[in-house]
Amino acid sequence: MHNTLPLESPSISRRQLLNFLTGAVVATTATSVLYPVTKFFIAPTEGSEDGSILAKDIHGNLIPAKQILAEPPGTRALVAGLAAEPTYLTIQSDGTLHPWGILDNCTHLGCTFPWNPNDNQFQCPCHGSRYDPDGRVVRGPAPLPLKLVSVNLEEEYIRISPWTEIDPRTGEKPWWV
Incomplete structure (x- = not known):
């Protein structure tokens, strides 16, 4: 074998x-x-782990902070914020950015709206909701104040992050968290 x-x-x-x-x-x-x-x-992941992003213009280009800060005090600059939502940033009287930005979405049905400098209000043209300069409801049908975002300068750009602290307008936990 x-x-x-x-x-x-x-x-x-x-x-x-x-x-x-x-x-x-x-x-x-x-x-x-x-x-x-x-x-x-x-969904694409843009920004950092905490959900923050750098402010951009309508075309997706980064906006230098000096461009916004060159505007006169009281100006409300509209930028693309979190999830590209239109967000108003405010120049304070001392030439700095207000620590929070206001999302440009009506809490009634989600319409976008302009800032009316003559009446010093945000005015939704669709259903007549009005908000004061801080985003509190002045007149309905909107049931809630506008969402806030945190605004910080990071080198030469503006970082926008979700607002998770107590709402300074109401003293309560934000409704959007």
Whole structure:
């Protein structure tokens, strides 16, 4: 009895080769189609771990702080803030930024609205809600004050982060947290 290895090498049949190639083509095609679809449904992560971002203009370009601070005191600058939501930043009388910004979304139905310097109010043109300069409701139908964001200078840019502290206007926990 000789213990030798067979000299024949196992070969793959034509059917097995075609099944393998078909499976590889199907897997490659499915992956190339599913990858962009899944990327579409996953929100991009922009900003830092605490959810803050740098203020941008309407085109997505960073806004230098000196550009906003060059405006006269009392000016309300509209920037793209968290999640690209329109956010008003206010220049204080001493030429610095107010520590909070106000989101430009009506708490009634989410309309965006302009700052009216003549009446010194935010005025929603859709349903008539009015807010004072700090975002408190002056006249409904809006049920809640406007959302706040924290505003800080970071080197030459403005960092906007979610407001998680006590709402200074009401002295209570913010409704949006």
